[in-house]
Every structure is written in structure tokens, then in C-alpha cells.
Amino acid sequence: MPEIAEVRTVKKVLKEKLVGRTIINISYRYDGIVKSNKEEFKKVLIGKTITDVDNFGKWLFIKLGEYTILSHLRMEGKYYIKPTCEEYEKHEHIIFNLDDGTNLRYKDVRKFGVMYLVKTKDIYSTAEIVKLGLEPDDNKLTNEYIYNKIHSSNKPIKELLLDQTIINGFGNIYVDEVLFASFILPTRLGNTISLAECDRIKKEGSRIIKKATSCGGTTIRSYTSSLGVEGTYQKYLKVHTKQNQKCPTCGELIKKIRVGGRGTYYCPKCQK
């Protein structure tokens, strides 16, 4: 499941490989991913040259001058660059033919991902983007910012950190890791979290996302390789996917519970 560290890795590789390439054709093998008008999406983008690739949280921006593709990978979305002649794999839904004889292919086994066509100048005012909070390692993210967003909530802190309108970019893996590093139980309600604890969330969140990004993200379960990039942060995971294994700090067995409908891993001794 791509979170901000994985999306940044995808952005970096796409930017290196795609800037300067012109789209000469687009074909749909399954078109449900494109949520804007599907014919307009093709008509506008064919003939355009990719000028930049960026991201904000988990959203990718593939910029083509005046227009931008907003792309969210959700659970299993991946991009591949392959020669045009290579046979299609199952679940490769959208094929962008490029002017150098390659394809940009969007693959998504579960079809949860979405793409929108927007004007580049409107990116940050679109409904999907305008509501998002600060990224975990944004310099403007302070303990007061987090505290103000959560101190009157009676939702578990795990759910609050997954809320992209509060902090933009955490997913299930990194929230478990941040809460472990911050010594906070995932079930604690927002209104019980102190300003000092918000400071730990901010510092550990920033540290973990920076480290994970530098590792190219985490490769577990469905989030495997994309664009030939294998993330290596999984070797630094302390609790996520570690149920019944010893806590690396105290030796207690890691527990798995469900919080807000999501599999949640924590150390019952280290986290209070």
C-alpha cells in the first residue's frame, strides 16, 4: 500500500524517466480508473509533453504544461515503463504510448486507484487536494498544529493520524511505526494526547518518513516493486506485521488488534 514514502519514490523515478516525453496515444484496457470524462482525458493529453512530476502526500501530479494528471495509487496502483512491443500483463489498465517507443502503464489489481484531469493552475484548489493537511515532514508541521487538530476528538489516535486532512501522507504501516516510536497506544483517544506527545509524533513521524523515503519505501504484501524499485524500509519495521514476535525494545510480544477497521500492531508494554 503506497504511502508518502513510496509515492515520493515513484515520483522521483517517473520524473527522471518521463520529463520531455510526449504522449502519442492513450488506450484503456479498463477505464474505470479515470474519473474525469474519459474521452476528454485522451483528447486533451494526446500530443502533450510531460513537463514535471510531483506529489503532495499520496497524490501524484504528472504535469503536462497547462494540464496535470492527478493520480492516486490507493492500495495497489503501480506505474511501469515498458517497450511498446511488450505483451500486456493482466491488470495493466491504462497505456500511455510515448514518443520514444515506450509505454507508461498503470497497473492496479484491485482497481481502487483514481486519475483526474485538471488544469495545472487549479491543482491546489481541486476538491481532492484542497482539504489535505500538512505532510509529516513539512517544516510548518508543529506540535501545536497536531494538538489543535486532535485535542477535542474522541477518536483513537491511530484513526486521527490516518486522516489525510490532519496529516497528509501517513498510511497504515507508518502510523503503527510512528506510534510505537512515540510510546503511544494506538487506541488512545485524541483528547487524551498531550502537547508533549504531539511533539513526539511530529519528530518521530518526520524522522520515519524521511528515513523510509531514503530507503525507497517499504516492500511488503501487495506493495511490491513499481518501476523496478524495491523499497528496503521493511527491514527497519519495529511492529507492523510483527505480531507474536518480540518487541525490539523490551522483548514483550507484539500484539495485533483492529482499530478503526484496520489491522494495528503495537507493543503493549512500551506504548502507554
Place this chain on the structure above:
DNA sequence: ATCTATGCCTGGTGGC
């Protein structure tokens, strides 16, 4: 306003 349930999806897994 706020909470809960459901839908979107397919592949992997465990039980029989």
C-alpha cells in the same frame, strides 16, 4: 454535526 455502514475490487488463505 458526527458516527456507522457500505461500495469499490481481486487475490490469497484457510477450512472442508
Place this chain on the structure above:
DNA sequence: TGCCACCAGGCATAGA
């Protein structure tokens, strides 16, 4: 081996 119910979960939306 096959069949099947169930689970994985980011996010939007409908309903309570």
C-alpha cells in the same frame, strides 16, 4: 484438487 467464505484496506458517500 476444488470450492467457498472471508479478509486485506484508502477513501468517498449514503444513511442513521
